[in-house]
Amino acid sequence: MHIQSNANVSSINASKYINANNSAPWLDPTQTNLPPASSETVTISSEARQLAQIEAHAEEKTESTPLPSVPDMPQIGGNIEKYLAFQEARMKYQVVSDMTNIAIGNSEGISAPTAYYLSNNEEARTASVNHLAYQQQINTMQTYVEASNDVDEWA
Numbered sequence: 001m002h003i004q005s006n007a008n009v010s011s012i013n014a015s016k017y018i019n020a021n022n023s024a025p026w027l028d029p030t031q032t033n034l035p036p037a038s039s040e041t042v043t044i045s046s047e048a049r050q051l052a053q054i055e056a057h058a059e060e061k062t063e064s065t066p067l068p069s070v071p072d073m074p075q076i077g078g079n080i081e082k083y084l085a086f087q088e089a090r091m092k093y094q095v096v097s098d099m100t101n102i103a104i105g106n107s108e109g110i111s112a113p114t115a116y117y118l119s120n121n122e123e124a125r126t127a128s129v130n131h132l133a134y135q136q137q138i139n140t141m142q143t144y145v146e147a148s149n150d151v152d153e154w155a
Contacts, residue, residue, distance in 0.1 A: 102128050105135045 015067070091113040098114035101107045118125040 086094075099124070099128065102131060107132070 094111050095117045097113045098107070098110045102110075118128060
């Protein structure tokens with residue numbers, strides 16, 4: 001796309017196109033004295049013509065095509081309830097799975113539903129923090145034992 005600066009645009013004297021009533025004659029269908037034709041030509045590319053035709057057809061279709069009717073809410077109401085029940089069950093499963101992984105010590109992180117559950121349940125949050133601290137202490141002791149065994153072997 002080429003953008004041309006305004007520096008080369010000449011001013012247009014509009015006074016010769018406005019009649020004595022200060023109105024533009026080309027806006028009045030009864031006027032026959034239109035502005036003189038310009039010697040400049042305008043060319044429209046084939047792509048522009050195709051786009052104009054596509055736009056014209058799209059406008060025709062939107063005017064002639066009636067809008068689809070809105071489905072009745074009771075028809076989809078049962079499906080929404082089933083979907084919500086499914087999502088609730090899935091989130092509960094995720095929370096239980098994450099809490100089980102925390103209890104076992106296989107936790108590599110928690111999901112958003114579990115974080116929400118722990119942020120709103122003080123007892124569960126306290127229990128999981130205590131259990132994670134306990135698991136960390138066990139891991140630290142195991143690392144100490146392994147490191148001290150290696151030192152004894154060197155001696």
